[in-house]
Every structure is written in structure tokens, then in C-alpha cells.
Amino acid sequence: MKFKLFALCAIITGFFAAEAQTPNAKKVRLTGKVIDAETNDPLEYATIVLQSVKNPNNVTGGITDGEGNFNVEANAGVYNIRVEFISYKTYELKEQNLTQNKDMGVVKLALDVAQLDAVEVVSERTTVEVRLDKKIYNVGKDLTTSGGTVSDALNNVPSVTVDIDGAISLRGNENVRILINGKPSAMAGFGSTEALRQLPADAIEKVEVITSPSARYDAEGTAGILNIVLKKEKTLGINGSANLTVGYPNSSQITTNFNYRTDKFNLFNTLGYFYREPPGNGFYDNRYHNNSKFDRIIENRDISRRDKGFNLNIGMEYFLNEQSSITGSFFSRLSDEQDVTDNKTERYINSLVDSRTNRTEDQNEDDKNYQVSLNYINKFNDEGHQLTADLQYSYDNEDVLSKILERQTFPNNTLIASENIYELETQKDYLIQADYVLPMGDAQFEAGYRGDFEKEKTEYQLDTLDQGSNRYITNNDLSNIFDYTENVNAVYTQYGNKTGKFSYLLGLRLENTKLIGKVKTLDGSPIEEIPGVDVDANFDKNYLGLFPTVNLIYELNEYENISIGYNRRINRPRGWFINPFPSRSSRTNVFQGNPDLNPAYANAFDIGYLKRWEKLTFNSSVYYQRETNAFEYIQEETGETTSDGIEIIRSMPINLSTNQRYGFEGSLMYNPSKKVRLNGSFNYFHFNSDGEHNGVDYGASSSSWFARFSSKVTLPAKIDWQTNAFYRGPRENSQTKSDGMFSLDLAFSKDILKENGTITFNVSDLLNTRKRQSYTESYDDNGDLRFTSDNQFQWRERQFNISFIYRFNQPKERNGRGKGNNRNGGDEDMDFQG
Structure with missing residues (x-):
């Protein structure tokens, strides 16, 4: 909520600043896309700020849409350009002379570790993501598996059951292929699920339930594929x-x-x-x-x-x-x-x-x-x-x-x-x-x-x-x-x-x-x-x-x-x-x-x-x-x-x-x-x-x-x-x-x-x-x-x-x-x- 109010204030400030400028000034358009430097995910509500070098009180700008795209209009002039998003390092270009439309291309923002502890959490991670060939379940918040094993975590994923012998089923069918990070692995055992009873559930980031696998995956497993993705921290x-x-x-x-x-x-x-x-x-x-x-x-x-x-x-x-x-x-x-x-x-x-x-x-x-x-x-x-x-x-x-x-x-x-x-x-x-x-x-x-x-x-x-x-x-x-x-x-x-x-x-x-x-x-x-x-x-x-x-x-x-x-x-x-x-x-x-x-x-x-x-x-x-x-x-x-x-x-x-x-x-x-x-x-x-x-x-x-x-x-x-x-x-x-x-x-x-x-x-x-x-x-x-x-x-x-x-x-x-x-x-x- 704080961030959305900040973005709204930036828009309002830019609006009044634009109104105060000369009505007949030449208009230029600044476009581009803002993404997370690590995941390449688009950043919605990132703020684009254009501050006039000649008159620092003259500020205009806008925010990105759901795809991370922005399209900002301003009067021609020399500006300091900033791209900002809460908990990320600011991207800045100084003294840019905008005389015609400019495409900034893709702007990558990196996390700012120093600010993370001060961030107010406004939403939790998604529970499910739907792709063309799979559903992705984030299991990191499951309290019942804390101190448990990978098998315990899998038993709480929709469509999946783990019986008391450790056999894993997908939609009631035990012929399921188990992958770790997209590949067969010694972590999961080769053809055996016993190792999953030994690996800690804390190591899992998400589980991909792939009931209709694309051609990229091997054809093994008539029930489908379970891909266990392990955690790998991306913070600097x-x-x-x-x-x-x-x-x-x-x-x-x-x-x-x-x-x-x-x-x-x-x-x-x-x-x-x-x-x-x-x-x-x-x-x-x-x-x-x-x-x-x-x-x-x-x-x-x-x-x-x-x-x-x-x-x-x-x-x-x-x-x-x-x-x-x-x-x-x-x-x-x-x-x-x-x-x-x-x-x-x-x-x-x-x-x-x-x-x-x-x-x-x-x-x-x-x-x-x-x-x-x-x-x-x-x-x-x-x-x-x-x-x-x-x-x-x-x-x-x-x-x-x-x-x-x-x-x-x-x-x-x-x-x-x-x-x-x-x-x-x-x-x-x-x-x-x-x-x-x-x-x-x-x-x-x-x-x-x-x-x-x-x-x-x-x-x-x-x-x-x-x-x-x-x-x-x-x-x-x-x-x-x-x-x-x-x-x-x-x-x-x-x-x-x-x-x-x-x-x-x-x-x-x-x-x-x-x-x-x-x-x-x-x-x-x-x-x-x-x-x-x-x-x-x-x-x-x-x-x-x-x-x-x-x-x-x-x-x-x-x-x-x-x-x-x-x-x-x-x-x-x-x-x-x-x-x-x-x-x-x-x-x-x-x-x-x-x-x-x-x-x-x-x-x-x-x-x-x-x-x-x-x-x-x-x-x-x-x-x-x-x-x-x-x-x-x-x-x-x-x-x-x-x-x-x-x-x-x-x-x-x-x-x-x-x-x-x-x-x-x-x-x-x-x-x-x-x-x-x-x-x-x-x-x-x-x-x-x-x-x-x-x-x-x-x-x-x-x-x-x-x-x-x-x-x-x-x-x-x-x-x-x-x-x-x-x-x-x-x-x-x-x-x-x-x-x-x-x-x-x-x-x-x-x-x-x-x-x-x-x-x-x-x-x-x-x-x-x-x-x-x-x-x-x-x-x-x-x-x-x-x-x-x-x-x-x-x-x-x-x-x-x-x-x-x-x-x-x-x-x-x-x-x-x-x-x-x-x-x-x-x-x-x-x-x-x-």
C-alpha cells in the first residue's frame, strides 16, 4: 500500500509539473521495459522519474504496467532519469538531452540488500502458477513439514499422494517420473523414492506438477512428472x-x-x-x-x-x-x-x-x-x-x-x-x-x-x-x-x-x-x-x-x-x-x-x-x-x-x-x-x-x-x-x-x-x-x-x-x-x- 501511494503521488506531481510548463513546448515520448535483473520477471508499478536539470522542481514521470512496460510523455529538454522500485537499486541516467522520442530498451533492476529488512510485506508469494504445460506450487510456507522430509512436503501438494510405503502417485497413478531441478538425480534416487524420505523439506523452493509434459521433458512416466526445484538464494x-x-x-x-x-x-x-x-x-x-x-x-x-x-x-x-x-x-x-x-x-x-x-x-x-x-x-x-x-x-x-x-x-x-x-x-x-x-x-x-x-x-x-x-x-x-x-x-x-x-x-x-x-x-x-x-x-x-x-x-x-x-x-x-x-x-x-x-x-x-x-x-x-x-x-x-x-x-x-x-x-x-x-x-x-x-x-x-x-x-x-x-x-x-x-x-x-x-x-x-x-x-x-x-x-x-x-x-x-x-x-x- 505504501508503494502504491508513492507511485500515485509521483503521477500527480508529474501531472501538475507538466501543466506548469509552456503549453506549446515540443513533446517527446520515453518508452522501455523494467525487469528483475535476476529472474527476468517484469516489475509492475516501477516508477520512472524525469527531473529537469535546469529546474529541479520540474518533475514528471509515470509507472510501469503489468508487463513492466512504460510510456512517458514530457516536454523536450535535459533531464536526470531515474527508474525506481521499492527494495531495488535505483537505475539512473544523468543529463539526458531529450529532443526526440527515446526507447530505453530493457532496464534491469537489482535487489538492494541493505533495504530488504525495512520492506513492508504487502503480499505473500503465489500459491500456484499456471503454465502451458504444468502447474507450479510454492511449498516454502508449509509449517506442517518443518523438520520433515521431501516426501512429507510432496504429500501436501494437490494431485499428489504419498502412501505409507513411500510410493508417490499422481492422480492415483504410481508411474510418475521424479526429477530434481529438471533432471534425474541421485538426490531423488534412481527409480526409488526412498531417498526422498531422507532429504529435508526445507531444501524445497517449489514443486512443478506436470501432467501434460512438453516435448522438452523425457517421455518416461505415464502418470506425468514431478519436478522438485531446490532453493538457491539469489540475494547479493x-x-x-x-x-x-x-x-x-x-x-x-x-x-x-x-x-x-x-x-x-x-x-x-x-x-x-x-x-x-x-x-x-x-x-x-x-x-x-x-x-x-x-x-x-x-x-x-x-x-x-x-x-x-x-x-x-x-x-x-x-x-x-x-x-x-x-x-x-x-x-x-x-x-x-x-x-x-x-x-x-x-x-x-x-x-x-x-x-x-x-x-x-x-x-x-x-x-x-x-x-x-x-x-x-x-x-x-x-x-x-x-x-x-x-x-x-x-x-x-x-x-x-x-x-x-x-x-x-x-x-x-x-x-x-x-x-x-x-x-x-x-x-x-x-x-x-x-x-x-x-x-x-x-x-x-x-x-x-x-x-x-x-x-x-x-x-x-x-x-x-x-x-x-x-x-x-x-x-x-x-x-x-x-x-x-x-x-x-x-x-x-x-x-x-x-x-x-x-x-x-x-x-x-x-x-x-x-x-x-x-x-x-x-x-x-x-x-x-x-x-x-x-x-x-x-x-x-x-x-x-x-x-x-x-x-x-x-x-x-x-x-x-x-x-x-x-x-x-x-x-x-x-x-x-x-x-x-x-x-x-x-x-x-x-x-x-x-x-x-x-x-x-x-x-x-x-x-x-x-x-x-x-x-x-x-x-x-x-x-x-x-x-x-x-x-x-x-x-x-x-x-x-x-x-x-x-x-x-x-x-x-x-x-x-x-x-x-x-x-x-x-x-x-x-x-x-x-x-x-x-x-x-x-x-x-x-x-x-x-x-x-x-x-x-x-x-x-x-x-x-x-x-x-x-x-x-x-x-x-x-x-x-x-x-x-x-x-x-x-x-x-x-x-x-x-x-x-x-x-x-x-x-x-x-x-x-x-x-x-x-x-x-x-x-x-x-x-x-x-x-x-x-x-x-x-x-x-x-x-x-x-x-x-x-x-x-x-x-x-x-x-x-x-x-x-x-x-x-x-x-x-x-x-x-x-x-x-x-x-x-x-x-x-x-x-x-x-
Whole structure:
């Protein structure tokens, strides 16, 4: 408000000054555009001041519009010209002789660090930004994730759900591609989301939900893409923050951010350490039919964990000149995890307890991730003409030792089995990427290349105790070495334009995928056949595919638009999906990959509608997807039993079916005042699957939905209170039905130390209801019921956290800048870039 009054006063002063001048004086016009020097965002309400050199009391000028443009008329003469915007350094030209119209071109204003602490915050950052191919959610203000992980933060993003196993879904579909800063990264894990449970949520700046990806993005992920953008402070000088969190059950974390920026370079660093002991539990009630030895087995599981780790992200951006820069960064994540699962089992025959056993699995995992990245960018001009190039190398090493001890406790106390499982996985990834952008007026042309090259080696060894000799003997039927290579080369081009109220982005991507797998014994001898299944142990596959994308937006008016998107996507089987050798989590459950898997392909359509009022924003979409050759897990009997007569069940992924999914999602953001912010979202989807395997029909039809609500209220004494509620409706696939699930998070926050510090208390899963409850049925090829499983699993119990963050030379909030500072709480930027 202060700034708008200042701008209004400048206009009024200029008006009266102009009126006081000679009416017949020659008029000249001064034009140009004002932008943020760092983000290139236009600055609305920037002030242009023309002060006469001959008569300093003669002042005229004007302000910029929503696009940062200005057009000021004045009498011909000599002026001192100033371009000013609150919290920015003033741009000044002295003694300019204006005898004819002058175009100042693009004026870049840089932040003035010395003034930032005095700035009055007049608006908060946008909650959502809508682009042609994505929606961008700023998550930095989420109090409920303070001291939490990236997975916690993602679970509060509309359209996204994270189940208790850590699996991430987009619109209910788990085949989602996770990127960090637009690229696959060791930070997110390669094909695994476990690392996201270790990285701090404080490192996130925003999350891009890309349900209709443009051709710039790789075609992997039939559900779409989640791009996690990490913080990198852009303020000049030295600044940073430190965040300390402690919690119950036993949890602690410290994260520091440091940034040093000059006109020549920007040095940034994030350092973190965490220690957690999140307890979990599970219950399984399995019933067997058709002459099984046991007709019922009940399992009670208690899970205790101890996870500790260290992560480091350090880098420097060096500005070669005003147009180009080179950024080098190094990331490392070291973690040491120990999970102990105590499984108490009761076995029944004719409803009577036949035996009781106790199984303890002690799993220790040592995980090391390293990543080196190099980025070059050359901005040929300020209109968006640029070239970027990226090189990236990542190394991941996971060393796992699992010790399993199983004893019978009734009717007698005897040792059943003792096993040691050694798993060593190393993965090397190389990324080469180049992108070229050429603006052509309102249009834009893009082209690029990307190469992803992955080499993975998995060693699996199972040693079983021979009670006769009291020695561990290697099981050569299950032990193996699997070498896997995946190379993806892609080129793309896309063209976007805006004509009046209509914007479009058309793209085409060509991808070639090469998959090579080889299996060996532990001594290096090749393996040609896998016991128990009819698949080739070794494979060499090559796929070539075209992936078109179409994204359209029509602006009904300034605050309302309709969007349409189409894209074709691919789901490639990952390494563990096609590793033909079985591995097992217990003596009775075996997981086996399938090298015969082929990629699944999906065609997706999306129609969106956005409407904004002064304090309310409504965003919605209707979507449809058809996926062919979709692969799913099936559970079936192997025909084998353990030494004590229990049937062994195999889980295996297959190209099972054709899936069709359609749904609707909508979200409301209501900000009735500066002290109250309300957000709600709802997603409904229906799923059809047709397919059969070994004479068994696995077709399924299911509807499900999920909804979330978030409120943030400023209480007296400037205490912020935030509540997040989430409910996921019942769902089912070809074999399993899952019940609905509700969770509630609560947080309170208070600024202290002249707003340089913030203390936050939050509770995750306040009611301790975040549990998966499901029911599974399995039939044989005659259609007879073989077994059922009724189970409940809770990965993490209710968590209490208290955290303290201290900032130095880094204000908590910054005055809204450019398009982000609009009254409707959203940015509808028709940006063609991916």
C-alpha cells in the first residue's frame, strides 16, 4: 500500500509539473521495459522519474504496467532519469538531452540488500502458477513439514499422494517420473523414492506438477512428472539460515544453508544431518484353501528403525559476462540404516493353533550417493534467446546385509532357519543434455538432445545355516550377479505461439531405448535358464518411439482460461522389474523380475479450467488416459513348500492388461484476509483394467478419490496456526481392495528475534490413523479361491516435532515482485519453456 501511494503521488506531481510548463513546448515520448535483473520477471508499478536539470522542481514521470512496460510523455529538454522500485537499486541516467522520442530498451533492476529488512510485506508469494504445460506450487510456507522430509512436503501438494510405503502417485497413478531441478538425480534416487524420505523439506523452493509434459521433458512416466526445484538464494552478499529440529519418537535434524553472491559469482551450499527412529507395525491374517497344510496364518509385526545420514550440496555459479554463466555443483548423500522387524506368527489347522514362530529380520544398509553436475547457459538477448548445456555424473552404492533368524516357540522351542542375505548394488549414470530456445516475436522455437546412460550391477547372495554342520551354505539356486544397461537417446523440437487470447505449444520427441541384461553365477559363469519359470535369463532389447505433445490455452478474460493437453508417454521396466533371479523377503514370499517385460505406452488427454476472483481461485481439470501393455504384480503359488510345509508364493510383474483411467480434479484457494488462507482440493478417478494370465482373469474396475484441506490462520501475538487434513478413499486392483485412510497434521509457528528466527511445533498424523488396510484374494486357473490376505500396515507412527530456524541477512519474506505480486494469488504465465 505504501508503494502504491508513492507511485500515485509521483503521477500527480508529474501531472501538475507538466501543466506548469509552456503549453506549446515540443513533446517527446520515453518508452522501455523494467525487469528483475535476476529472474527476468517484469516489475509492475516501477516508477520512472524525469527531473529537469535546469529546474529541479520540474518533475514528471509515470509507472510501469503489468508487463513492466512504460510510456512517458514530457516536454523536450535535459533531464536526470531515474527508474525506481521499492527494495531495488535505483537505475539512473544523468543529463539526458531529450529532443526526440527515446526507447530505453530493457532496464534491469537489482535487489538492494541493505533495504530488504525495512520492506513492508504487502503480499505473500503465489500459491500456484499456471503454465502451458504444468502447474507450479510454492511449498516454502508449509509449517506442517518443518523438520520433515521431501516426501512429507510432496504429500501436501494437490494431485499428489504419498502412501505409507513411500510410493508417490499422481492422480492415483504410481508411474510418475521424479526429477530434481529438471533432471534425474541421485538426490531423488534412481527409480526409488526412498531417498526422498531422507532429504529435508526445507531444501524445497517449489514443486512443478506436470501432467501434460512438453516435448522438452523425457517421455518416461505415464502418470506425468514431478519436478522438485531446490532453493538457491539469489540475494547479493552473504546470507543463510540454520534449522534445528528435535522430535518424538526419537528424531533430530539440522540443516544449514549458506549463500555468498557477488556480481561475478554465486556460491551456494546446503548441509544436513538427520537421525530418526520411526517405529512401525503390521498385521497379516492369511487364509488358505484347497487342501493346504495350514488353513490360517496370522502375523504380527513390530518394526523398529534407526536411520541416520548426512547430505551435502555445494556449488558455484560463475558469471562469464552479462549473458552467460557456468554452474558447477557437487551432491553427496551418505546414510546408515538399520531396520529390525520382529514377526510373531501363529499357524492354525481347523481353527486350532498348530504352532507359533518368531522371526527376526535385522537389515543394515549402507548407502552412498555422489553426483557432479556442470551447467552452461548463454542468454543471447533479453527476449529469451538462449542455449543451455548440461553434463552430469552420478554414482550410487547400496550395501545391504540382512540377518534372518526364525524359531518355533510352540509346541516346542527349536531353530527353524537362520539366513544371511548379502545385496550389493552399484549404479552409474551419465547425462548429456543441450537445449536451444529461439524467440520469434510472440512465437518461440525450441530444439534439443538428451542422452541418459545407466549401468547397474546387482549382486545377491543367500547363505543358509546347515544345522547338521553348523555352517552357512550358499544357496546357488538363488544367488546371482545381474548386470543391467539402459541407454536412452532422445531429440526433440517444439514450437509455441500466442495469438490474441489463444496460446499453443506443439512438440515432438523421438526416443531410442536400449536395454541389456546378463545374469551370472557368483563365480562369473553365465546363466542361461532360470529355475521355476520359462523366461530368457539374458536379453538385448531395442525400442524406438515417437512422442507427440499438444498444449493449448484460451483466455476467456484476464482472470479465466481453458486449457487442453495431449501427450504420449512410456513406462520402461526398471532393473529390478526385469532381474530374472528371485529374491525373497521371507521363506514363504518370493519376488521375481521378468525379463520378458516390454514397455507400456499411454495416451493422455487433459482439459482444464481456471477462474480467479479477488480473493478466490478455482482450478480444475478433467482427464483421460489409456495405457497398453501395462505391467502389474501378480501373486501365484510356485508349487513348492518350505521345510515345515508352508506354500511358497511368488510375486512377479507381467505385461498384464490394457488400462483406462479417467477422472476429475478441482482445487479452491480462498484468502479472505491477510490472516486467513484456506486451500482445498478433490480428485476423483475411475480405473478399468482388462487382462488375463495363465487362464486367470485379472480384469478389475474401481473408483476412488482423495481430498485434502489446509488452513493457515494468524492468531493474536502473530502466531501462525496451520491444519492439514487428508483422506484417501477406498481403492482396488485385480487382486487387492484397500480401505480408505485419513490423516491430520497440525502446526503452530511464531517469529522471534526481530523476525530473524522462527520456532515451530508440529504434529504429523495427529490421530495416528495413517495406516494401510487391504484385502487380497488369489484364484487358480480353474477359478477356485486359493488364499486370502487381510492386512494392516503402518510405516510411521504419530510424530511430534519442534524446530527453530535462524536467518542471517535473509528476510523471511520479500515484497512480491513482478507477476508473482498479483491480487489473485496466482501467476498465469504463458511461458513456453519446459
